[in-house]
Amino acid sequence: MKIAILVEGETEKAFKQILSDFLKLRLPQMPKLKFIPQKGRIPKGEKLKRVVENLLNQDDYDAVIALTDVYTGTNDFQDGADAKAKMKNWVGNNPNFYPHVAQHDFEAWLLPYWSTIQKLAKSNKSAPGGLPEKVNHGNPPSYRIKEVFETGKCQRSYSKIRDGARILKDQDLIVSVNQCSELKAFINTILELCKGDLIP
Known part of the structure; x- marks a missing residue:
C-alpha cells in the first residue's frame, strides 16, 4: 500500500516519525x-x-x-467540514482521494503535550482551556505556542520545524488522538486503507 500525504509544509513532515511509530503498533504491514x-x-x-x-x-x-x-491566513475555509467539502469538490468524484484537516492548524495536535511545551519554552504559562481543536478565538494554536516560547525563559521564538519535532519526540500519539477528532479521522483513514482496526 502506497499512500501520498499532501501537507502544507515542513512542520507536518516532523509528524511523520511519530505517526509511523504509532501505526507500526496497529498494522500487520506498514504502508x-x-x-x-x-x-x-x-x-x-x-x-x-x-x-x-x-x-x-x-x-x-x-x-x-x-x-x-483550516486557518490558512485567508478566508478560504469556514471550518473543517467546509475545507473537506471544497477539496473533495475540486478533485471530483475520486474514490482514492481523502481530504482531511487540522483544525485550526497543525499545532492544535501539539497542545495535548503542553507540559513538554512548557519545559522546552521554560515557561509556566497554563494551557489553553477546552479541546485542542476548538482553540482559536482569533488566536490559533500556533500563535499560542509561539507566545509561550517568546515569553518563556528559553529566550527564542517557536520554530515549527525544530520545536514541532521536539514536542512530539517520544510522545504517545494516542494522547492527542483522544482529544482531537480530526486527527483521529485522519489516522483512521490510514488504518482503514491498510485494513487495520479503527480507533473508536
Whole structure:
C-alpha cells in the first residue's frame, strides 16, 4: 500500500516519525507513506485535481490524502467540514482521494503535550482551556505556542520545524488522538486503507 500525504509544509513532515511509530503498533504491514510538502498551502481548484491524479496515475499511489489547516491566513475555509467539502469538490468524484484537516492548524495536535511545551519554552504559562481543536478565538494554536516560547525563559521564538519535532519526540500519539477528532479521522483513514482496526 502506497499512500501520498499532501501537507502544507515542513512542520507536518516532523509528524511523520511519530505517526509511523504509532501505526507500526496497529498494522500487520506498514504502508509506504510519503509526505509531500506543498510550499505552505495545499493547492486549490484544478491544480489540486492535477496533483492528485498525477500521484494516482503516474506515480502509482494507491491513495492520496490531503491535510490542510483550516486557518490558512485567508478566508478560504469556514471550518473543517467546509475545507473537506471544497477539496473533495475540486478533485471530483475520486474514490482514492481523502481530504482531511487540522483544525485550526497543525499545532492544535501539539497542545495535548503542553507540559513538554512548557519545559522546552521554560515557561509556566497554563494551557489553553477546552479541546485542542476548538482553540482559536482569533488566536490559533500556533500563535499560542509561539507566545509561550517568546515569553518563556528559553529566550527564542517557536520554530515549527525544530520545536514541532521536539514536542512530539517520544510522545504517545494516542494522547492527542483522544482529544482531537480530526486527527483521529485522519489516522483512521490510514488504518482503514491498510485494513487495520479503527480507533473508536
